[in-house]
Amino acid sequence: VLMCEGTPTCCCFSPTRPTLAFAGTDHGSVVVWDLRELSSMCTLCDMFYVILQDHGSVVVWDLRELSSMHFVYKVGEDEWLIRSPTYTTDGVFGTDLGHHGTVKSLVPVVSVEESHRVAASVEKIQTAHGGLSFQLASMDEGGAIIFWTVIEVSRSSLDASETDLGLTPGGLIKIVKSSSFSLQKLSRKANLSGPMSARCLQLHLTDPNHFFIGTDMGYILHMVRHGGRALPGLYTTEQETVTEVTAMDFCPFGFDYFLVACGDGSVRLYNTDSEVPLMTWNDASAARPHRVLWSRSRPAVFYTVDESRVVCTDSNIVQVHQLAQGLAHGSSDERDKLLAKLQSGVFSG
Structure with missing residues (x-):
């Protein structure tokens, strides 16, 4: 079970590392879970996981972390591991680095081709512990779009949580803001x-x-x-x-x-x-x-x-594709005829 402050509003997995989870919250934070080194009682798959929450946070879980870093609750004969985030943007107080409203969307910045390459080498990725770097895009209801870079903290820098308040003690994953856009500026353009x-x-x-x-x-x-x-x-x-x-x-x-x-x-x-x-x-x-x-x-x-x-x-999307191609390349009479078919929904003939 993954736990964080606030209400999660959206989430995603890492596109390149199968042990990270991310989330956005209702107050504008982004949080990370590092899910490495799963305990035997945890039934989560070996992945990063990301969720957005309705107050604007983004949270990340690293599923590789030891169960000793988290809480265990017993309900009857069942034991549940409650994982707190590895990283949260809630730790960045008094700055303009994060969201200030409910986060509506969180998506990995990766192409289909890159995802396929990653899937083909998933075993290699699961055993690798270095070189992690990819981007996420999050957007809140006010139209603020932030691009984050996910990076791995070296094991020699275990005191990083003393300077970065968003990083849990012992955590190895953090996210850094790389760029941002405003919906209002985009709408004026x-x-x-x-x-x-x-x-x-x-x-x-x-x-x-x-x-x-x-x-x-x-x-x-x-x-x-x-x-x-x-x-x-x-x-x-x-x-x-x-x-x-x-x-x-x-x-x-x-x-x-x-x-x-x-x-x-x-x-x-x-x-x-x-x-x-x-x-x-x-x-x-x-x-x-x-x-x-x-x-x-x-x-x-x-x-x-x-x-x-x-x-x-x-x-019949395939026929819609053929009709759209005809709209682009046919004569004006053909385009009018094809447009009428599109508008009527009649694709045969």
Whole structure:
């Protein structure tokens, strides 16, 4: 059992080291658990684990740590190991280094190709204890986006917790802020007026330099960390009613598409090159979705998750891809015909 101060709001595992866990909290902290050297009573897998909490903290667990560093509770005949975080940004008081509101999203900054390379060499990674370094991106409801670098403290620097208040005594994992962005500054660049709140954050699967921010106004902002300008910089909707973006997910099969779930229960399909949705699925009976997930085995299937159910939608994404290609390369008459098919949802013929 992993324990921290505050309420966890989101979490993730390390993409490169299978013994780290991370979390964000409701008061803006980021915490880390180092889960190495598991005890026999602990049933957690050998991974890093990360969670975001609703007060803005980010917490990290290192699952390699000895059970003697943590608490053990006995309930009947069962014993439970309660692991406190290895690192938390709650220790950075009186600075502007962390979040000041509920953390809404936490994602590893890693491409699909890099994840596959890591999975192929997982045994080597599990036995290695040095050279750990990767990045995380966290975002709070105010639109502050922070990129963190996860680093491993050398065993010769066991007094590091005396100078870094976020590091637990004996801990070997810490996170350091590397850069940050503001949603309000990004919205001004996109020529949007009025206050907006951030709802979700996603990085492009093949190029994590591109990041996408869902907002309470129904817009999706597209930005890049390094280099030139992201195009299009803003994804909109043709609907007149404003509805918040609650979740996003990218196509895992190499197509440049992403799904957007909205507060009214609808789901939109975008191509990364087009600012308007290719398709919109409306469900009047749907509740506010918390997640939208593209199937990892069936390209035409996606799932939406709300408070009471999981909805499976089987759509012909492959034909949508062919139609979208036709929109880009066909004549004006062909584009009009294909657009009519997209809008009607009739893909045959």
